[in-house]
Ligand SMILES: CC(C)=CCC/C(C)=C/CC/C(C)=C/COP(=O)(O)OP(=O)(O)O
């Protein structure tokens with residue numbers, strides 16, 4: 001096992017801030033200044049303990065696990081606003097637990113799968129809760145959650161109606177190859193990614209399902225290099241992940257302007273804080289550790305297969321992996337467990353899932369047959385690696401491939 005890397009502790013973190021009072025202050029620069037002050041405070045507190053405990057920062061596995069296990073059983077009334085995101089809560093919690101390698105008892109797995117079954121619409125797809133209209137986002141979350149649970153028992157896949165899922169996806173298709181999120185709902189690149197991800201995992205991809213989809217995705221890449229939710233809008237990390245992952249799922253990454261994407265995403269890592277921002281001139285946020293961070297292994301994988309890119313690193317992704325780990329470990333852990341957006345924000349399961357997913361990307365480099373782990377702080381910080389396109393463990397993706405790989409749709413055969 002590789003030795004944990006020493007804490008980098010950039011000296012700049014303890015120097016004066018980049019802003020001065022005579023500068024041209026805007027709302028944006030004022031907000032940025034406040035974030036830098038709070039991040040700087042976190043690093044100072046951390047540095048004072050660092051001399052006593054050299055193997056810090058520590059990922060507080062126990063507290064995060066407690067927070068997650070409590071949430072899978074019971075959520076307080078303050079979670080009412082997430083009543084239409086219940087399959088998401090299952091996925092965020094289960095994926096965080098799989099990253100932390102916390103076992104889930106079989107009876108829990110079966111009761112979560114039964115609950116997800118209750119969210120499934122009689123005409124296919126999953127809603128945000130029982131009796132709710134089917135929607136592509138909770139459908140993606142439910143399918144991913146089932147793939148994780150299938151590691152415990154494959155019986156969980158019995159709840160999924162593939163034929164009806166296919167007809168739901170076909171109903172969400174628009175004539176130009178995009179997908180609406182639900183009947184009468186908005187059309188954007190999230191719909192494309194959710195549809196393609198579940199279609200691939202459950203092996204129901206057909207030519208008819210994705211006719212015109214590549215062109216829609218390509219139209220979402222903006223002049224900045226990242227992808228927007230819809231052609232003509234602003235590039236954003238969440239949509240950029242959806243765009244580039246969708247091109248991988250369709251096997252048409254050659255349609256992406258990879259150089260401009262790489263330049264845009266690399267510039268979204270904030271110099272001072274070490275984490276990622278979602279878009280140009282906006283604030284750092286722990287969840288972009290995944291949405292932006294996961295683009296790097298995907299870009300690397302695409303470039304690896306491209307003969308022109310002989311200079312590609314064989315040991316690290318093209319972002320500062322140490323700085324991202326420091327931001328997550330020092331600034332995004334809540335004192336009572338769970339992770340968060342930035343210092344001062346409250347913890348939640350969404351940020352716990354995506355901070356941990358980003359931390360995993362930053363810890364593990366895999367380039368073809370070459371592997372290089374770079375774990376900041378205590379050796380126990382090491383998480384399981386992820387398959388970045390689905391944001392699942394490699395085992396969970398394999399469970400789906402093993403289970404659905406040989407199944408056919410009754411009318412249309414799957415495409416490769
Ligand atoms: C699979 C799936 C459903 C993916 C979702 C991807 C995702 C996170 C999209 C984000 C959308 C967006 C424009 C957020 C801006 O929020 P903001 O203005 O509050 O944040 P910002 O200031 O950081 O941009």
Ligand SMILES: [Zn+2]
Nearest residue numbers: 285286287341
């Ligand atoms: Zn966030």
